[in-house]
Amino acid sequence: MHPFEYLRPRGLAEAIAAFRASHDARWLAGGQTLIPTLKLRLASPALLIDLREVPDLGGIRVEADRVVIGAMTIHAEVAASPELRAALPALATLAGGIGDRQVRNMGTLGGSIAACDPAADYPAALLALGAEIRTDRRALSADDFFLGMFETALEPDEVVTSVAVPLPRAAAYARIDNPASRYALAGVFVARFDDAVRVAVTGAAPAVFRADAIERALSADFSPAALDGIAIDPDGLNEDMHASAEYRAHLIGVLARRAVVAAS
């Protein structure tokens, strides 16, 4: 790691002012993505601003038709929350499957979506559930937030403060692990609302995306059989030492069926 300065401000305004005063600052949440990035010298910021002591960035609040989760909430808390397990078990289960328990004890929801790793799990959930991502200055729909590989709509000095997730009628997430990295080789989140079904895929392409054909089929008939005959185009899917694009395309269909069964 190259040397950097470290700050742990107690307020959001103070944090943003410090960010702007530096020529090259980065937010630090759990560090489970950022610290490896610094070790590999893929980034060498001059200043890390730790958000840990900024108030009001944590917590899980279940409301009538949605759940609001603070950006600094660690994966372990999301996984263990009894309120969330009752209101939206698919999201709690997803959080409980991220990495391993040590990673879940440090890594945060805000850090995961800001990092926007192509194989991260939360982006699939937030996109499928049509979540709203709230920052210090605005609210963005998940459709507008996730732009590409490691790329979001966030400004460099913008802080994710929370996400508001609509509660679906039913939802489930299915993923195949890459046993070496513990990220998803592919993951599919299916969310069934009264008026539509939304389906998002992670791990299979450079960025999380919605699977339109699967959404249309499931909106008409929410059953695994509805997906018979729907072929996923491997064109544009990831191809690497772990899996070919064709295999990932195949997995999307398999995982979508598993998620539909689990959500039925």
Place this chain on the structure above:
Amino acid sequence: MRITLSVNGREVVAEVEPRTLLVTLLRERLALTGTHVGCDTGQCGACTVHLDGRAVKSCMVLAAQADGRHVTTVEGLADGDTLHPMQEAFREHHALQCGFCTPGMVMAALDLGAEASDSRAVRDGLDGNLCRCTGYHGIVEAVMAARSRADAPL
């Protein structure tokens, strides 16, 4: 920068570079070499310690992030010559051979708590920790055995 933290119940004040990892502080400054470094990339779990009671990989945490918090390492478990029940269970059940992974395994196992309900759950719960020697069977047995005793948690 100057940080103040509690390590195994003792207050530690240290002057560190912001880029200092928690594991470096523990091993090189505080001579607590029970915490091992296997991979330095967050994969193996050998460096697992507790931060405010939760298992974390200390090669993936800055010392600065532990400022003002409580750290427990494997050295903080035994009571004098009396091993912690989890350590004792590891000994009884042949849960170690070379011992390299053991401190991390013990610290991760202690974090499982009530989640370690059966051997499947123990295996899943320890999937952040790699062991090159034992084949895991003895480790799982040790954790199950430690759980079934009415011993004091950490």
